[in-house]
Amino acid sequence: MKSFIEYIVSIFKGLWTLLIGMKVTGKYFFTPWKNVTQQYPENREKLVMFERFRGEVIMLHNENNEHSCNGCGICEINCPNGSIEIISKSILTADGKKKRIIDQHIYHLGMCTLCNLCVKACPSGALAMGQNFEHAVWDRSLLTKVLNQEGSTIAENVKEE
Amino acid sequence: MSEIKEIMFNSDRLATDEYLVNMGPQHPSTHGVLRMLVKLEGEKVLNIQPHIGYIHSGIEKMCEAISYPQIIHLTDRMDYLSAHMNNEAVALCVENALQVEVPERVKYIRTIMDELARLASHQLWWCVMGMDLGALTTFFYGLRDREMILDIFEETCGARLTVNYNLPGGVMFDIHPNFQKRVKDFITYFRKKLPEYDQLLTGNVIFRERTEGIGHLSLADAIAYGVTGPSGRASGFSNDLRKHQPYSAYPLVKFNEILDHRCDTLARYEVRMKEMHESLSIIEQLIDNIPEGDYAVKMKSVIKLPEGEFYQRVETARGEFGVYIVSDGKKNPYRVKFRSPGFSNLFALNNMAKGHKIADLVAIMSTLDLVIPDIDR
16 A cells, blocks of 8 residues: 555656646746847848857958968968968069069868967968858869969068068 | 467567667767667667777877877867867876976966866756757757857857867967956856756656666776766766866865766766856856966977877866877877777776666766767777
8 A cells, every 4th residue: 555655656746847847948938039049041141250260261461452471381381281382482573682472372271170270370470260151162172262362462561581 | 379378478489589789870879970789688788889980080190290289179079078178188298298387377267168168068968868868858958058158168269169279388369358257147147057957857757767777887897997087976986187186277176076876877967967066166266366477388389299108187078088198209299199088988888788778778878978089089
């Protein structure tokens, strides 16, 4: 008889614990304004990422289309995955000296793990992390980017290599 | 009628066969690609043979070709839920080898980040534990609160999971001006939400029936298999490295090592739930007292360790994580070995699940809190 009563009591105790759980879920069911879901593709215009968010590596250009990369290659050495390639060319300066400057700063986004080591290592502060995170493309070759813009030149105050 | 009776009660014709079933590599309860060869008799588990290596990424071998600061970003990708602790282990190992003393501020920041990562990891574990046992609601509630921690990480470290925040000699950035306010907001918010976790799952009768007395792992077995972390502490194995071998700012804070002697699945669950409270109190003790100073010491641009062997272990959310570096004096390590907690914890599964039903196997595996890249590396 005693075990029978315990059995009945355990049934009601079990039901009570279920009700306690349903109290929590019910509270949120009737307060839907408390939900935290972001409607992502719709809120694209208003979506602001944090300033330190690492989406891709970019090269900073000023309004005169000048960057501060002197092509020293420290970012290339510091990159753990080989996602940066520096191609430099030599030109003749006005006073007849040979000088090596950057031709193309090639960045393979597909290989990049966004570890921030290149940005931290850059001695002239030419690189930065961009906030764009929508990198989906139709062709893999589009993930290889040239970071220095077309026709850009090196800014005047940058220390030479 | 008599013939049926004979078949049912005294015939060999009903004798069941043992059979082998593959659980995984695409099973939702394995949280990744883990295959287990399960030997069954009916529904009863007789033997489990885990087969690992489906996402082996060769991280240890890759480390031999890259420099020490570059190793750190690979450790993010092993146990991605305790990325901060993994980073810290390598950073501490290199600092100890070079005998570099980091500023107090770095120690405080590292400890706070470790505990936040531990909280985020335990929250995710709680979500999936409920989901494995059939309660999908817990998944949404846990992820909702974890989002706040990930936002804190994103604001200060720049990434949510693969943070790469620690460096040899300090941290990557100084903490964000909003950091302290956000962490305090989170603590007050989460202290209110933790009782909800208990109401939803801990007290639930179905949950208790499925976890109480299931998956017994005795203290002797826990030590023999090297089961560390909350899973080992639930068997009474006192192994919290934050207490026994304190690093960073852990000597400065007061907290309890949670031990449980019931050894079952429910004990492992409750140890983790109590650890969340401890983590909150650790962060509370440190967050207001972060000393001023540099966030990193200046290291040489090429870090070379002296010749020799170096070992550093830290307590991650899953247990003891060790980094063993053999250096030959060059800028790349000669050999790197990681002691990952998931690997040792997984192989105690056979001992725990033997004799239980296959549905209990899911519950037992869930309390081990396995992260498969951590096992395969």
